[in-house]
Amino acid sequence: MKITNTLIAATAVAGLAGTAFAEAHMDRDGWPESFTVGTASQGGTYFAYGSGWANLVAEELGISGGGEVTGGPMQNMALVHTGDAQFGMTTMGPAKESLDGTNPIAPGLQMTGACAMFPMYQTPFSVTALSSSGIETIADIPDGAKIGFGPAGSTSDTYFPRMMDALGVNYDRRNGGWSDLGGQLQDGLLDVIAFAAGVPVPAVSQLEVQTDVNIIEFTEEEQATLLGEFPVSEFDIAADTYTTLEAPARSVSMWNFSIANCDLPESFVNAVVDIVMSDNERMVNIHRAAASTLPENWDKNKVLKWHPGAARWFKENAGADIPDDMIHGM
Structure with missing residues (x-):
């Protein structure tokens, strides 16, 4: 290779x-x-x-x-x-x-x-959407939404689609580097980005500077579903990680x-x-x-x-x- x-x-x-x-x-x-x-x-x-x-x-x-x-x-x-x-x-x-x-x-x-x-460090799994999309929860993600899962073969691309399946989300799968996906989200070419990366994710921090975003946490029930089906642990994204967050965001994570x-x-x-x-x-x-x-x-x-x-x-x-x-x- x-x-x-x-x-x-x-x-x-x-x-x-x-x-x-x-x-x-x-x-x-x-x-x-x-x-x-x-x-x-x-x-x-x-x-x-x-x-x-x-x-x-x-x-x-x-x-x-x-x-x-x-x-x-x-x-x-x-x-x-x-x-x-x-x-x-x-x-x-x-x-x-x-x-x-x-x-x-x-x-x-x-x-x-x-x-x-x-x-x-631990890699939290988190979901980001533009505030203008109206997507504030996992349940808000529309049927057939275009979701960027990161580079093909990455941790995010390997596990996040399976997680979305487990949570009942129907999506159109897209791949690419995080910076490129951030640009596509901002340009309206994607509905959601599903990040699995150490926080703060540089691409999310950059998006916050340029536009208004929603960092979407899992509900307790959604978190419990993921903990039961995947090799992940409980994780809270601290409120001071991003300017967008006003309180810790419930998530799951995987050790790196x-x-x-x-x-x-x-x-x-x-x-x-x-x-x-x-x-x-x-x-x-x-x-x-x-x-x-x-x-x-x-x-x-x-x-x-x-x-x-x-x-x-x-x-x-x-x-x-x-x-x-x-x-x-x-």
Whole structure:
């Protein structure tokens, strides 16, 4: 599988801080000369978050690296499994489907070459419409509404149509990058966008600046239906996430994890995890969703085997009780 998308921020020059950190990680046997992080489409949280931590790691370690525009979690599992990308980002649902061999990118292939690296954040599922549409609830979505579900193969595209089916919504399915879908919503080409992305979603924040929108929460009954049928958890989108919200919005969410090719050197992955997990303030400056990128959230991974370098970091620094059968190669 060949990466063909443009590498974003491909090279970061090491400064004094990077040199000092690099000296603390002198065991570089087998390290790659450069790396890429599979993210998702521009305008979404994966792109901003992933490109940010890729540049941080590149600067600290003094090697070339950056974020790659991809189709999102499903494609990232495939790219990391094959080694076409050293790192990527995925959610627990697509990760499980990929391990089970039901990833639509390569049906039947069990993508066991992708290992857990560190917890990122929860992905809320939320629905946005223009205020002028009159759509204020899920029940208001008209029959045959044109709904943008994000890039094909993304977490949103994989799960949100099934969720809409479960909630009895009849729709015309559309795909595209979040920025493009936001423009289509504003131009009246879409009725609704169904976002599955870390909040605040850049495309929604941009829409708020340009027009009036409704961020639609699930009712208690709708939330209960989704909790019963999908691998999701309860989640409230905080009122201060968007200027549009006046109170928390009821939602559901799915955990995101960064992944690494399982064959990468243990010392390399350990160094990357150390950079990301040792200074949460820097990560939050990259994206607010990183407020959940905390060592204690290691236990949210119930699906993927851990990369040995990552497992060692969490055992030594977070008291993680990771069983041997959940660590690659053990």
